[in-house]
Amino acid sequence: MNEAQAIDVHGISKVYRGGLFGRRKFRALNEVSLAVGRGEIFGLLGPNGAGKTTLIKVLLGIIRNNGGSGSLLGESLGSRGSRGRIGYLPENLRMDSHHNALSALDFYGGLSGLSRSVIRSRRDSILELVGLADRRKTPVKEYSKGMRQRLGLAQALLHDPDLLVLDEPTDGLDPVGRNQIRGILRELRERGKTVFLNSHILQEVELICDRIGILNHGVLLMDSGVAALSQQDTQEFTLEVVADEPTLLGVLGEIPFTVNEQHDGVTxxxxxxxxQGEVDQVVDILRRAGISIAAMSRRTLSLEERFLDIVGTSNDDTSETPNDETSTPT
Ligand SMILES: Nc1ncnc2c1ncn2[C@@H]1O[C@H](COP(=O)(O)OP(=O)(O)O)[C@@H](O)[C@H]1O
Ligand SMILES: [Mg+2]
Structure with missing residues (x-):
């Protein structure tokens, strides 16, 4: 167990079983290893279905992993020892709409085993922190999505946890709402809290997180893998070439990079x-084959595009659920 890390897990796998007698297996996490230092804001980024919520549930001991081990706040994974020091905001938390902020905190604080007097002594400052102090008596049913989410955060903070685990905290919020959440997370970092959050939105983690991991099909890409993302010099080159089809086909195989071909009047x-070395290499190969380069343009890839390069542009194949789309026979 490593007390220096808030989260420290190795080789975590999770296999869901479905179908008759659990014969259908689906590997949602594949040997995920991860360390999050105390006081860090860590962002787990990945497309829908990547396994982000599954990882959170394994970390919190809500579901069991099928392989691997590790610790949370120095307590072994799945043990109850650390639970009192963790705040959790689940995906799509729905609070009863008859609550107002005060009664909701009374209720959730009670569930965490806090005494009434402790709840009363903390709730004002927490509502201040999440920007709901002046709406404390407004019924939750009149809250915007952003206000609900901030109340969800308040609920997760009430027992003054060391580690906050937030599943898509900004999902469905408008830019103002997202910015408010980011402000709260920054404040929490100032106060020395560790935050682990999930998001499928790149900008979200980019703006707030100290470190990022990318989860795709249950496989986690950490530090060095993610560094490829921030490589500022990845650029897309478009070359307009003059070549007949057979020559072009012959030469494409020689180019050691992925080439997208487009024909709209010109190739x-x-x-x-x-x-530059890679550019020269491509130009040399084309010129050696007698292909003329009529024009060349370049464009720096956005972080979004580089992220998509890593996770693939399509999420369509991430789901193993049997909601088969009707396919046209060929
Ligand atoms: N209880 C479950 N039983 C079977 N498959 C599940 C279950 N929960 C999630 N999955 C599958 O595991 C994969 C990862 O899901 P999830 O962790 O919710 O992803 P994310 O949070 O990244 O969107 C998905 O393909 C999902 O369909
Ligand atoms: Mg999820």
Whole structure:
């Protein structure tokens, strides 16, 4: 167990079983290893269905992993020892709409085993922190989505946890609402809390997190893998070339990069390259085959595009659920 880390897990796998007698298996997490230092804001980024919520549930001991081990706040995974020091905001938390902020905190605080007097002594400052102090008596049913989410955060903070685990805290919020949540998380970092959050939105984690992991199909890409994301010099080159089809086909196999071909009047080849050497290499191959380059343009890839390069542009194949789309027979 490592007390220096808030979260420290190794080789975590999770296999869901479904179908008759649990014969259908689906591997939602594949040997995930991860360490989050105390006081850090860590962002787990990944498309829908990547396994982010599954990882959170394993970390919190809500579901059991099928392989791997680790610790949370120094207590072994799945033990109850650390629970009192963790605040959790589940995905799509729904609070009863008859509550107002005060009664909701009384209720959730009671569930966490806090005494009435402790709840009363903390709730004002927490509502202040999440910006709901002046709406404390407004019924939750009149709250905007952002206000509900901030009340959800308040609920997670009431027992003054060391580690906050937030599943898609900004999902469905407008830019103002997202910014408010980010402000609260920054304040929590100032106060020395550790935050682990999930998001499928790149900008969200980019703006607030100290470190990012990318989860895709249950496989986690950490530090060095993610560094590829911030490589500022990945650019997309588009070359307009003059070549007949057989020559072009012959030469494409020689180019050691992925080439996208487009024909709209002229032939355009698009490639993602990261330095001048690679550009020269492609130009040399084309010129050696006698292909003329009529024009060349380049564009720096956005972080979003680089993220999509890593996770693939489509989420369609991430789901193993049997909601088969009707396919046209070919
Ligand atoms: N209880 C479950 N039984 C079977 N499969 C599940 C269950 N929960 C999630 N899954 C599947 O595991 C994968 C990861 O889901 P989830 O962790 O919710 O992803 P994310 O939070 O990244 O969107 C998905 O393909 C999902 O369909
Ligand atoms: Mg999820």
């Amino acid at each position: 355009k080849l698009s490639l993602r390259l990261s330095n």
